[in-house]
Amino acid sequence: GAGVSQSPSNKVTEKGKDVELRCDPISGHTALYWYRQSLGQGLEFLIYFQGNSAPDKSGLPSDRFSAERTGGSVSTLTIQRTQQEDSAVYLCASSPDRWGGTDTQYFGPGTRLTVL
Amino acid sequence: SQKIEQNSEALNIQEGKTATLTCNYTNYSPAYLQWYRQDPGRGPVFLLLIRENEKEKRKERLKVTFDTTLKQSLFHITASQPADSATYLCALDMTGRRALTFGSGTRLQVQP
Numbered sequence: 049g050a051g052v053s054q055s056p057s058n059k060v061t062e063k064g065k066d067v068e069l070r071c072d073p074i075s076g077h078t079a080l081y082w083y084r085q086s087l088g089q090g091l092e093f094l095i096y097f098q099g100n101s102a103p104d105k106s107g108l109p110s111d112r113f114s115a116e117r118t119g120g121s122v123s124t125l126t127i128q129r130t131q132q133e134d135s136a137v138y139l140c141a142s143s144p145d146r147w148g149g150t151d152t153q154y155f156g157p158g159t160r161l162t163v164l
Numbered sequence: 165s166q167k168i169e170q171n172s173e174a175l176n177i178q179e180g181k182t183a184t185l186t187c188n189y190t191n192y193s194p195a196y197l198q199w200y201r202q203d204p205g206r207g208p209v210f211l212l213l214i215r216e217n218e219k220e221k222r223k224e225r226l227k228v229t230f231d232t233t234l235k236q237s238l239f240h241i242t243a244s245q246p247a248d249s250a251t252y253l254c255a256l257d258m259t260g261r262r263a264l265t266f267g268s269g270t271r272l273q274v275q276p
Contacts, residue, residue, distance in 0.1 A: 081263050081264075083266075090266050090267055090268030091208070091253070091266040093263050093264075093265065096263040104263065107263075139208075141207070152198065152210050152213060153208075153210065155208050155209070157205075157206055157207055158205075158206075158207050
């Protein structure tokens with residue numbers, strides 16, 4: 049497909065379990081971002097990958113959150129020992145080229161995570 | 165601290181009127197500002213980008229202004245339609261952050 053895809057679209061889990069959320073960016077996009085959006089709220093930045101540079105992890109809320117990007121393409125966001133406050137929509141976005149560009153972002157449909 | 169503020173109250177207007185949404189920011193001078201549209205259950209979609217040296221940018225029925233003195237951007241939708249009903253987010257590149265920082269968005273409701 050031409051757009052950013054995310055899976056699963058919905059995830060219900062029990063408190064304390066680990067979850068993995070996947071993002072497939074647009075082919076050729078070097079930058080990839082993860083955001084979190086709680087109900088009725090704006091986007092909260094989590095982590096940013098750009099090419100082979102070290103990721104900007106400054107938005108990760110705790111050490112239970114981690115993300116990796118393999119081969120400069122697919123990314124996985126992992127939340128360990130989930131808590132109820134982790135319930136939110138997790139959005140992934142990709143961008144063609146941050147450096148010298150304008151960082152216009154293309155978003156996926158999101159994964160709705162519910163922690164019971 | 166750096167902040168982006170959008171009116172959290174929904175904006176309700178009649179079809180055919182011009183909708184104007186506001187984005188204010190403090191303690192930063194961004195190189196550019198972007199506006200996105202978000203529909204319920206979907207990710208944001210890019211609409212327009214305006215650079216710091218541009219006063220105004222237009223795209224079809226959309227117009228964005230950028231006043232770096234007031235630290236404010238206005239987003240206008242002329243001849244609004246019910247299909248324009250959505251949440252509109254502004255975003256800037258904030259100092260020290262390589263990714264965009266988004267405002268919380270303003271929900272627009274266009275009544276037929």
